[in-house]
Amino acid sequence: MRPPPDAPPDADRGAPSELIRFDAGERTVHWTTAALTLVSFATAAALFIGPVAAAVGRRDDVRWVHVTAGLLLPVPFAVGLLLAFTRGGLLRSDLRRLDRWSEAERRWLRMEPDAGVRLDKFNPGQKLNAAFTAGAILLLLASGAVMHWFGHFPLAWRAGASVVHDLTAAALTVTLAGHVLMALTHPASLRSMLGGRVSEAWARREAPRWLDEERGPGGGTVTPDALRRGRP
C-alpha cells in the first residue's frame, strides 16, 4: 500500500512503517458478522416495531429470515477461529489479548487519572465491548432458540426468553450504535478494519505496548516521550 501522491509528507507512511492490525481472516469474520447483524436488526424491526411491521407485512417470511440470520451469526467467527487454529492467523492471539486485562487496564477503564497504563493492541474499552458483544450474541442465540423451539422447554421459559431477548437486543443496539460512531470518528481505526493496516505513528499513539511487541522495545522510532504518553 503506497501513499497517494498528494498525501502530506509523513515519515510514518508507506509499507515499512505500517503494521497489520487485522488480517484478512479477521476482516472477513468482522464484515460477514456485521452483514448478518444488519439483517437481524432490520428483520427484528419488521417483527417488533408496530408501524414497520405493518408496512413490511409478510411476517412469516420475515421471521424465517430473522431466525436464519440469527442462527448464522456465530458461524463466521467459528469458521474463522477454526482456520486460525489450523492455518494460523491473528484471530486466535487477538482473542487472547481481548480476554486478558492487567491491573493498570482496569484502572484505565475506571478513568483513574494516574492509571499508568501502556495500552496494548486493544484498549480496555474495546476489550469490554468485545466481551459484551460476544456475550450478547450468545444470549440472543440462547433466548432466540428457546423462543423458536419452545416446545422443548417449559412453557414459562418462553416468556423469560422473550424478556432476555428484548433486553439484550436493546442493550446491543446502544453498544453497536456506539461502535459505529467510534468507527466513523476514528478513520484510521476504520481503515484498519477495511485494509488491515495501521501506521506506526498510530500504533505508537494508540497501542504502544503492541508496537513494542511487534518491533521490539526501541526497535521502532519510539521516543521516551511517546512511551510515557500511554494515552492520547
Place this chain on the structure above:
Amino acid sequence: MDAVLEPQQTRIGRRVVLGMLAAGAVGIVFGGRLTSTVSDLAAPLTGDGFRIYSVAGYSPATPPAEYALAVGGLATNSLRLTYADLQAMPSTTLTRDFQCVTGWRVAGVRWTGVALRDVLDRAGVAPAAKAVTFRSSDRVYTESLTLDQARRDDVLVAYEMQGAPITDRHGGPVRLLVAPMYGYKSLKWLSHIDLVDAVEPGYWEQEGYDVDAWVGSSNGRQDAPTS
C-alpha cells in the same frame, strides 16, 4: 509469548461473557414475571402492544366477501354463515383487557361481534352436545370450550376490534374472543365451530397450558381477571 498469564492479568473478557450467560439463564427461567414491565417499556415501539405467536407457517388472509363460518357437529341445523350473515345478527360490544399467558397485557381493547351463544342457538344444540370446538383457517390451531363457557355473555364471534374490521394480523376477518380467559383461547381466523360431546384440548393445551384458562386462576399465574 502470551500463552501464560502475566502476573496481575485477569481473564475479564471470559468473566464478562460467563456472567452475562448466567444472568441470561436466570432471566430465561425466572424472567417471565417481568414481561408486563418489558411490554410497557416497549409499547412505543410495538405499537398496539399485541405480540403475534403464529403457529402455522403462514397467516391466513381472507377477504370478508369470501369468508364463511361453518357451524356443525352435534347441531340440529348445520349452518354456513357469511360475513354479511354475522353482521346482520344482533351485535355485542365489549371493552376488556387482553391478557396473554406469556405476560403481556393490552388494556381496554374494544371488540364487536355476535355472542357465540346466538350462533349456537341458531345452529340448534343437540342434547348430546356438551362442548364446542373451534378451528382456524390456518389449519393448525384449535381450541374448545365447555357448553357452559361457550354460553357466557363475554364470549364473542368477533369481527371488529378497536372500532375497525379485525386485520389479518389480529385474526380477521372473524375470530373468537373469550374475554375472561387467556389469549390463547381467543382463536384467530375462525373457520369452523363444531358441537361435540366432550372438550378436546386445543393446540396450546396439548403443549401444557390449562384447558380452563381463566385469567388469574390458571396456568400458575396471578393476573387481575379480565372479565
